Amino acid sequence: xxxxxxxxxxxxxxxxxxxxxxxxxxxxxxxxxxxxxxxxxxxxxxxxxxxxxxxxxxxxxxxxxxxxxxxxxxxxxxxxxxxxxxxxxxxxxxxxxxxxxxxxxxxxxxxxxxxxxxxxxxxxxxxxxxxxxxxxxxxxxxxxxxxxxxxxxxxxxxxxxxxxxxxxxxxxxxxxxxxxxxxxxxxxxxxxxxxxxxxxxxxxxxxxxxxxxxxxxxxxxxxxxxxxxxxxxxxxxxxxxxxxxxxxx
Amino acid sequence: xxxxxxxxxxxxxxxxxxxxxxxxxxxxxxxxxxxxxxxxxxxxxxxxxxxxxxxxxxxxxxxxxxxxxxxxxxxxxxxxxxxxxxxxxxxxxxxxxxxxxxxxxxxxxxxxxxxxxxxxxxxxxxxxxxxxxxxxxxxxxxxxxxxxxxxxxxxxxxxxxxxxxxxxxxxxxxxxxxxxxxxxxxxxxxxxxxxxxxxxxxxxxxxxxxxxxxxxxxxxxxxxxxxxxxxxxxxxxxxxxxxxxxxxxxxxxxxxxxxxxxxxxxxxxxxxxxxxxxxxxxxxxxxxxxxxxxxxxxxxxxxxxxxxxxxxxxxxxxxxxxxxxxxxxxxxxxxxxxxxxxxxxxxxxxxxxxxxxxxxxxxxxxxxxxxxxxxxxxxxxxxxxxxxxxxxxxxxxxxxxxxxxxxxxxxxxxxxxxxxxxxxxxxxxxxxxx
Numbered sequence: 001x002x003x004x005x006x007x008x009x010x011x012x013x014x015x016x017x018x019x020x021x022x023x024x025x026x027x028x029x030x031x032x033x034x035x036x037x038x039x040x041x042x043x044x045x046x047x048x049x050x051x052x053x054x055x056x057x058x059x060x061x062x063x064x065x066x067x068x069x070x071x072x073x074x075x076x077x078x079x080x081x082x083x084x085x086x087x088x089x090x091x092x093x094x095x096x097x098x099x100x101x102x103x104x105x106x107x108x109x110x111x112x113x114x115x116x117x118x119x120x121x122x123x124x125x126x127x128x129x130x131x132x133x134x135x136x137x138x139x140x141x142x143x144x145x146x147x148x149x150x151x152x153x154x155x156x157x158x159x160x161x162x163x164x165x166x167x168x169x170x171x172x173x174x175x176x177x178x179x180x181x182x183x184x185x186x187x188x189x190x191x192x193x194x195x196x197x198x199x200x201x202x203x204x205x206x207x208x209x210x211x212x213x214x215x216x217x218x219x220x221x222x223x224x225x226x227x228x229x230x231x232x233x234x235x236x237x238x239x240x241x242x243x244x245x246x247x248x249x
Numbered sequence: 250x251x252x253x254x255x256x257x258x259x260x261x262x263x264x265x266x267x268x269x270x271x272x273x274x275x276x277x278x279x280x281x282x283x284x285x286x287x288x289x290x291x292x293x294x295x296x297x298x299x300x301x302x303x304x305x306x307x308x309x310x311x312x313x314x315x316x317x318x319x320x321x322x323x324x325x326x327x328x329x330x331x332x333x334x335x336x337x338x339x340x341x342x343x344x345x346x347x348x349x350x351x352x353x354x355x356x357x358x359x360x361x362x363x364x365x366x367x368x369x370x371x372x373x374x375x376x377x378x379x380x381x382x383x384x385x386x387x388x389x390x391x392x393x394x395x396x397x398x399x400x401x402x403x404x405x406x407x408x409x410x411x412x413x414x415x416x417x418x419x420x421x422x423x424x425x426x427x428x429x430x431x432x433x434x435x436x437x438x439x440x441x442x443x444x445x446x447x448x449x450x451x452x453x454x455x456x457x458x459x460x461x462x463x464x465x466x467x468x469x470x471x472x473x474x475x476x477x478x479x480x481x482x483x484x485x486x487x488x489x490x491x492x493x494x495x496x497x498x499x500x501x502x503x504x505x506x507x508x509x510x511x512x513x514x515x516x517x518x519x520x521x522x523x524x525x526x527x528x529x530x531x532x533x534x535x536x537x538x539x540x541x542x543x544x545x546x547x548x549x550x551x552x553x554x555x556x557x558x559x560x561x562x563x564x565x566x567x568x569x570x571x572x573x574x575x576x577x578x579x580x581x582x583x584x585x586x587x588x589x590x591x592x593x594x595x596x597x598x599x600x601x602x603x604x605x606x607x608x609x610x611x612x613x614x615x616x617x618x619x620x621x622x623x624x625x626x627x628x629x630x631x632x633x634x635x636x637x638x639x640x641x642x643x644x645x646x647x648x649x650x651x652x653x654x655x656x657x658x659x660x661x662x663x664x665x666x667x668x669x670x671x672x673x674x675x676x677x678x679x680x681x682x683x
Contacts (some may be wrong), residue, residue: 025515048637049636049637050633050637051342051629051633071636071641071642072633072635072636072637073637073638073639073640073642074643075637076636076638076639077639081637082637084634084637087634088628088630088633088634089655090631090634090635090649090652091652091656092649092651092652092653092655092656093648093649093652094607098635098638101635101638101639101640101644101648102638102639104639104640105638105641109639141652158601158638162638162639
């Protein structure tokens with residue numbers, strides 16, 4: 001589904017990713033861990049098409065297509081979803097407006113008719129329940145005045161409605177208390193399927209107690225320095241990152 | 250006297266012939282009133298950049314063309330009806346003259362008197378004399394003086410004490426003649442405890458004209474007036490609209506100013522507040538291409554315990570220029586004043602410009618006054634967030650701009666007017682409708 005080969009990325013001529021290679025198959029959950037400054041967020045931003053990043057070498061293939069050639073909105077319509085580390089507040093635009101605009105943009109791209117208003121409400125309300133959110137959230141401005149936990153839940157709500165093929169979770173667990181973490185994790189787990197893949201970027205091992213990854217990677221100094229099963233995360237928790245950072249050099 | 254501005258000569262030279270056709274020529278006091286206006290205009294010409302209150306707005310456009318009054322009452326009814334509210338009484342002014350045929354006042358209750366100024370001058374001039382010029386005292390500038398000399402008609406409204414007008418009254422200022430001057434003077438009187446809603450709509454079917462309306466409003470004790478102004482004048486026109494209000498104690502005045510049209514537009518909204526009165530001024534100005542939109546507000550807290558709230562938003566694109574001057578004066582006697590002013594601007598192009606000048610002048614020592622101003626652009630992180638959800642960049646920008654502006658439309662309680670405003674907003678920023 002996703003094949004990243006030898007990816008080099010710079011910001012303002014400063015190299016951040018220095019030859020990252022990663023393959024994700026349909027249905028797999030990959031976790032990327034690593035110390036601050038390793039390039040974790042840069043990876044999520046480059047995959048979603050955020051401006052300001054220069055790809056100096058390498059390639060990213062998504063379902064056989066060149067992902068880096070696509071505008072951000074095309075990536076979204078093709079089924080790539082980024083759950084933001086810091087979701088943006090959009091005053092004046094209600095959650096339900098954004099959900100409908102996003103869903104219809106995706107359906108149009110796929111040659112499907114716009115979703116029927118009643119069907120849409122039924123879908124959205126079931127997802128709201130799944131994430132244990134109040135329906136009132138639908139009519140509030142996107143993320144405006146939301147707590148940290150509410151913002152993260154709202155990101156997963158959007159993923160649940162849009163049903164992406166590749167879901168990138170950028171530090172989705174940061175700032176969540178244990179109850180919110182459980183709810184968000186339950187939401188993510190309910191989205192897991194044989195076709196849908198996940199790329200979880202996290203600083204902390206505890207998220208992986210709730211969302212079990214198939215593969216854990218360690219990102220250090222712009223490269224993946226070690227990959228392994230879920231047990232690798234526990235090892236990192238115990239030893240920290242310093243013993244691996246040497247291997248990157 | 251010498252005109253300060255040579256260009257005013259054309260207007261002054263044309264005046265004697267025009268004056269002969271203005272209403273009230275047999276009334277000595279009105280002649281005196283007009284002559285005073287004329288002499289101020291003769292001395293100053295139109296306001297210019299040297300005047301502090303006009304330093305951001307160049308009126309030279311008024312001098313390039315001699316705008317002249319016309320008696321034409323021609324109008325395309327179907328076009329006009331698109332701007333009419335169904336659930337409202339209406340007064341239609343065509344090229345600055347009251348049109349009895351097009352106005353819809355037959356069901357007006359006895360407690361509400363609506364007459365053209367020409368009619369009042371004929372039948373009951375004393376009523377006009379009691380009010381004319383009384384609300385503009387502190388706001389005198391030469392464009393007001395021009396209006397005093399040139400006004401050809403207007404609407405006088407009188408709402409009886411403790412009467413609440415159940416339907417709004419819409420005043421349609423319509424210009425249908427090229428290079429026309431539509432100068433009106435309007436007097437609105439709300440007796441004690443009366444309540445009314447007035448909707449002003451400014452439109453034109455020709456592109457170049459000069460619409461100059463001055464409203465003088467008198468709110469007696471505990472009266473309540475809400476004014477919605479929709480300025481959708483044609484794209485090469487000049488618009489001046491001044492609303493000057495005298496608020497007696499415990500009265501409530503709300504003004505919503507939607508400045509969307511004209512090439513050169515200036516609004517003055519001034520209110521004098523007595524004890525415990527409330528004044529709310531909201532505004533939204535949208536400028537594109539080479540539009541210049543100036544909003545000038547002044548709130549005079551003259552007595553204690555009054556409350557004022559002001560919130561203006563502007564969106565400026567291309568080479569458009571916006572001006573916001575908000576002045577709040579709190580005199581020594583106006584203790585316990587509570588005043589807030591806010592102006593927020595969104596610039597959509599690097600060539601767009603806004604000059605914003607909030608002014609607080611406080612001479613009392615126990616007051617609560619604040620003001621805030623922002624000028625910014627659309628946030629790229631917001632555009633990207635919407636893109637990351639499948640919305641293309643252009644639509645994302647339109648959605649964000651629409652949302653910014655819609656906050657002011659959302660404050661409109663009249664559902665029919667709100668729908669009309671939304672339609673205009675969506676036409677400018679085509680966001681995906683829901």
